[in-house]
Amino acid sequence: MSVGQLAVVGIGPGNREWITPEAASVLAHATDLVGYSTYLARVPPQDCQIRHSSDNRAELTRARQALSLAAKGRAVAVVSGGDPGVFAMAAAVFEAIETKSPVWDDVQVTIIPGITAMQAAAARIGAPLGHDFCAISLSDNLKPWAVIERRLAAAAEADFVVAIYNPASKARPDRIHDAFARLRQRRAGTTPVVFARAIGRKDERIEITTLAEADPSIADMATLVIVGSSETRLIARQAPALPYVYTPRSYGARR
């Protein structure tokens, strides 16, 4: 039996100009595409390629389906938004392999990196991630909220720039408010905050504000939130251009 192949492919946040040649090539040569319907819709159609679309939440089921197809000798691409390695499909595939069906042992798994939301958001507004930063998902489907709180507190305490993924959902609208309350305890009200929604897509929207004035309820599941460090600052520009937001490479030079 031929050895199957499974590639987990990052297609970035939505703009085709951010899909790497590697990702485009793997998608073009796959016999089967597996993924959330919204992401599959971003991949140009190909004759003879089978699409297996599923709901957004079914990551583990989707991973198992992809592995089973690959074990049958198909060349499978799991289509992931952003970078599959950053709060996306790659970890779900390895979870599936770990709780494994022995027939998956021979499947060759490759991960194809992509531009993730925080990079796209950062690029649009300047260089907010120009210094040490952390990335935290507020999704508490799979981890206790106490772990998230501990990480937000540590990040604020150690003055990291914080990129917040999955800031809100219908199931947990209050989490982002809790997170902001925690950050406000430890960081100045003047700290720059960016809400970057649907970057690279038609409905892209960016709001630059401060920690004191931010209204976290504007963040939905398509929003990436960046909260600056004590060093993150704005450079004003002539309207209607938004200011640049950036974190310098040096630390403490202004004090």
Added chain:
Amino acid sequence: MSVGQLAVVGIGPGNREWITPEAASVLAHATDLVGYSTYLARVPPQDCQIRHSSDNRAELTRARQALSLAAKGRAVAVVSGGDPGVFAMAAAVFEAIETKSPVWDDVQVTIIPGITAMQAAAARIGAPLGHDFCAISLSDNLKPWAVIERRLAAAAEADFVVAIYNPASKARPDRIHDAFARLRQRRAGTTPVVFARAIGRKDERIEITTLAEADPSIADMATLVIVGSSETRLIARQAPALPYVYTPRSYGARR
């Protein structure tokens, strides 16, 4: 006078298959390329395009040179390794703008994101960044070592996966040893550690080890180090394949 344009372009860690179409297009249409000679050498030559190459350390000088060229109406691309927004050239450009020459006000600055080293390293070995993580540069040229220590301690305390950039240099060979000593105080000896060197280039080399057994002196400036969280784990594979390294999306499920 025509308005100049300055794009800070991320070309990824070295493999051309990771250069986005957006980056390739901006590089092809620039009149001038500015950058560290090693990065410029990765960009295909173009007739009539002027190359301004410089030493690796001269980020601010290079940024000012690029802004001055753009202010004269040139279409300038600053070529950056990885993602320009992550420990690379974008922040240096905004630092230059902030301490500004007024003639730079009209320069349109755009940042073109790219695959950064931690994404490339993660993709090669599995999904170590599959859960909350932070990125820390050990370069203390521009920030006090005490700040780095505080961040390493906070990251370990809050159980983030840690991606370490700029782990070593001739000027500060001991820093990575100090960093490991600090992480070992707070995290189990069995924690997976990855040294990923020159990913995507000919001399790519990956070592997967543990926090107890890691020899930090193998990390040079081309190495990206990933230190797992308490949840990061290996999935064994048949030799000579390296094990997969991944951090599951769930937290605490194993305890």
